[in-house]
Amino acid sequence: MYIGGNDKASKATMIKFLLIVNKQGHPRILKYFDSLPNGRDESVRAQETEVIKKCLTVSDKECSFFDYTTFKIVFRTYGNMCFILAVDDDENELAVLEFIHNIVETFDKYFEKVTEHKIMFNLDRVHMILDEMILNGRIIESSKVQILAPVQLLDQVSRR
C-alpha cells in the first residue's frame, strides 16, 4: 500500500506552477516549472483561469487545498494577493502551505511589506528571488538571508 510516494516515475516536478494573482484575478506572477507539452496554449490558459476562479471563490470555511485534474492546488490569500501553487498529488499539503508562507515572508523582508504594486513593478526582482527559492519545481533554499543575499548585492551595486 502506498499512501505517500508513488512508484510510478511520472512526477517530473514537485511544483507544477506558481501563480500570484490579485483579488480581481489578474495574474501578477506566473511561472511554470513543468514543461508544457504544447506551450501555453488556449487550454492551458483556460485551466489557469479556472484555477484562479476557484481559488478566489473558496470561502473562509473551506480548506486551502483541492484536487484539480492530475495535480493538487494549494493556495493562500494575503490581503489583496492570492498565492497559488500547483503540486503533485502526493505532496505534503501542509508543507507546501508553509512554503507559500516562506515565499511571502521573503518578499516581505525584501520589499519591506510586500504589496501588489511592488510585485508588479519589480517583476525581475521577484523572479530573481523565486529562482533562488525554486528550481526545477523543487525547493532550493528556505533561509531568507541566503535567498536575498544575491538580490540585495545587486541592489547595492545598482544604487551606487
Add this chain to the structure above:
Amino acid sequence: MQRFQKWSTLFAEAETMDRSYMADELRPARRRDRFMARVKLRKRMPAPKRLRDLIREIRAARTAADERAVVQKECADIRNMFREEDATYRCRNLAKLLYIHMLGYPAHFGQLECLKLVASPRFTDKRIGYLGAMLLLDERQDVHLLVTNSLKNDLNHQTQYVVSLALCTLGEICSTEMSRDLAGEIEKLLKTSNAYIKKKAALCAVRIIRKVPDLMEMFIPAARSLLNEKNHGVLLTAVCLILEMCELSPDTLNHFRKMVPQLVRILKNLIMAGYSPEHDVCGVSDPFLQVKILRLLRVLGRHDPEASEAMNDILAQVATNTETSKNVGNAILYETCLTIMDIQSESGLRVLAVNILGRFLLNNDKNIRYVALNTLLKVVQADYNAVQRHRSTIVECLKDPDVSLKKRSMELCFALINVNNIRSLVKELLTFLDKCDPEFKADCSSNLVLAAERHSPNKRWHIDTVLKVLVSAGNYCRDDLVSTTIQLIQETTSLHVYTTQCLVRAVRLDTVQQPLVQVCCWCIGEYGDQLVAGTCSEEEPLELSEDDVLDMLEKIIISSVSSAVTKGYALTAVVKLSTRFHNTIPRIRKLLSIFGCHTDIELQQRSVEYSSMFKMPDSIRTGLLEPMPLLEKTNIDAAMTNGDSTAVEEDDFVVKDEPRVDSVTKNAESQSILDLLSSPSAPPPKPEPTSKSAGSDLLDLLGDVDLSAGAAPLPVTGIMPMPATNLLDGVTAPPTQVLNSQPSNNVTSFPAVTAFEKSGLKIVFAFEKPDPQSPQLTITLTATNSNMAQLDSFVFQAAVPKSFHLQLMSPSGALLPPNNSGCVTQLIKIDNPQKQPLRMRLRLNYTMNGTPVTEQAEVNNFPAQLWQ
C-alpha cells in the same frame, strides 16, 4: 525596471558582481562609444516606452478590447525594435514582452532576442536574457538548442552568479540533447566547494537524470558525498536528487538503503540541535529539510524490514517531540505519519500515527483536519481497529462546513461500518443524508443501502433504514434503488403490510419524492388487499378503506409533480387492485381510462391495455394480475454484475429504450402481462397490425445465459429458410437432427403455457418429463399464426440461465400458414440439475409480407411443478 536603463547603474551593477569580469566594459572609451551610438539611435527613433509606463497603461485600460489594443500596439513597436537590431533597448523590450507574455498574449517572437541577450557579456543582459529563456523557451522549439553553447560557457564562468543563472535556466528548460551535452559540466559543479553552486547543480542533475536515466550512474558518488555537507540547501537538494534516483531505479534504491543511518543522523541533528535562526520556522528547525528526509526514508523503508527497523526510533522521536501548536509542526507530523504507515513499522508506532491523525481531526485548522481525513481514508483498510477508535471524531466531521471535509468523512464513515456499530453510524449518516447538499445524496444513499444489506441486524431494521433513505434522498437517489428496494420488500414476506403502511404514511406527507412514490405504488398494487383488511399487528395501524387507497393513487396519477414513470407504476397498481378490491371496480375502471388519450405513448398504451383487460373473462384478469412471483436473489445479483441495474421487476412496469423494429409504430407494452397469459384456452387478443418490441434488456440478460440457436429448419413446402444465427458469438449448440417432429399437445401432468403471443403469432409450450423427479424436461413448442398473411422464415431461438442446459431440436418447418391453418413444432430439451426456477428468453425472427421482424420476450410463467 527603469533602473536598468540607466547606464551608470548598468555598469556599476556588473562591476560589483565581479570586478574582474567585464572589466573592459568599464573602460571610459567604450562607454563613450556606446553613448554616441545611443545618441545616434535616438535621432532615428524615439526611446521605447518603459515597462513601468506600459504596466500603467495596461492597467488603465477600461475594457479587455482596450487592453488588447494597447498590447498589440506595444508588441508591434517591440517587433520593430527587434528588427532594427537595437541592442540598447533590447533588455527593456524583452522585459516588457515578458510582462505581456504573463498576461497571456503570444510572445514567441522574443525567443531569439533572449539568445542574443544571453550571449552578451554583460550581467544585466544575461540576467534578463536567461529569465526570458526560462519563460519563453520550451523543448518544442529548436531555438532552445541554440542556447546550449551559451549555457556551456556560462557554467564554466568564474563568477558564481553567472553560473547560477545558467544553472537556473538549465534546470527549467533542459532537454534530452542538452542533458547529454551538459551532464559533465553539472557533475563537475556538484564537486565544487561552493554551496551556492552545488545546491543548484544538484537540482539540475535531477532534471538531467529525469530526461536521460542512463546518465544516473555518473551522479551517484557525488550525490552520496553531498549528504556529508552541513549546508541546509545542499542537503535539501541532495535528498531530492537521491529521491529521484531511487524512484527511477530499484538498484539505486537498494544502494541508498545503506544511507539510512546517515539520514537518521541528519534528522536527529535537526531535532536535537539548538536554535538555528536561519532555517527556523516558528521554533522548528528547517521543516522543509525534515519533510524531505522523512519522505526519502519512506521510499527507502518501504518493503524493506531492515531499513524500516533502522528508522523506527527516529520516527517515534519525531512523532512525540514535534511542536503541534503551529501548522509547520503539523506538516512534519503529517509526513511522519505517512512514512510510518508506508514502511514496515512496528504496530505500536502505527497506532501512534493513527492517533496523531485522530488528534488532527480535533484541530481548529480545517487544513489539518483535511489531511487527517484524507490519510485515515487511505489507511483505514490496513489499520482498521486503530481508525475505528476515532469513530466519534470522524462522525463529528460530517457536520463540518467544508464540502471536501464532509465528503471524506462520509467515505470514512462508510468504511468503518460493521455489525457492531451499524445502528449508531447509520443513524448519524441518515441525519447527514437528510441535511447534506444534493451532490452527496446519490452516493450516500447508495452506500447506506449497501451497508444496510451487508450488516443489518434484522429485517425490520433493514427495511426501516432503506425506507428512511428513500424519504431523505428523495429524487437524488439512483434509479436502481427503486428496484432493489422492491426486491427487498418482496423477500421480507412477514413485513409486507407493515412496509406498505410505512410507505403510505410517508407518501401522504410527501408525494414529490418519485422513487418513494414508485415503491409505494408497487407495494399498494401487490399488497393492497392486506392493507385494507387491517391485518397489521402494529401499534397504530392505519385504518384505510378501499376508497382511501384509490384516492391516494388517483392523487398520484393526476398530480403534475409525478413523473411519467411514477404514473405508470400507479396505473399498474390500480389494475392490480382490480383483483384485490371488490367494492370499487367501477372506480378502478374509471381511473384506468384517465390516460386513454395521454400524450405520453407509454401511459396511453398502458391505460388502453389495462382497460381492455376488463373485456376479457375475469379468470384471465385474475391470472394476469396474480402477485409477482418471488425473485431469485441470485438472478438479481447476476443481473447486477452484468451492469443491468434495472432489476427484473422493472421489466414488468417500465419498458424503456426498446429497439424499434423496422418502421412500424413503436408499440411498447408490458410484455409480462401477455407472457403471463397462463390459460391456453383464452381467446387470443385481437391481432394488431403493429409489430412490437419486447424485453428492454434481453441482450443484457443474454450475457449470463447459455444460448442455443435453433437448428436449421427443414425446408418445408418449397421455401428455403435462412439458417439460424447465434445471438452471441462463441456460444453454440450443435444443431441436432429431428428426433420428434410430432407435437404432443396434451400433457396430462403439466398445464401448457403460452410463451409468446403478439401480432397474431402465438407460441404455446407443452411439457413432458420422464418422471416427476427427473431434472430432464422436454418442451414441445407449437407456433401458430392467426394473421391473414403467412409468416415465412420463422426461426425460434431461446436462452436459459447458466445453470440449465438447453438443446433445441430442428423445427418442423419455417413457414406458418395464415388463419391458424397450420403450425410449426419444435422440441426443446432442458436439463435442470440444480432444480432452479426456469426462466427463458426468446428471440423470434420471421418475415411477414416481405418485412423481416424480430421479436424478443422473456418467459417467467413456467409452472413451478416443473422444477420442484
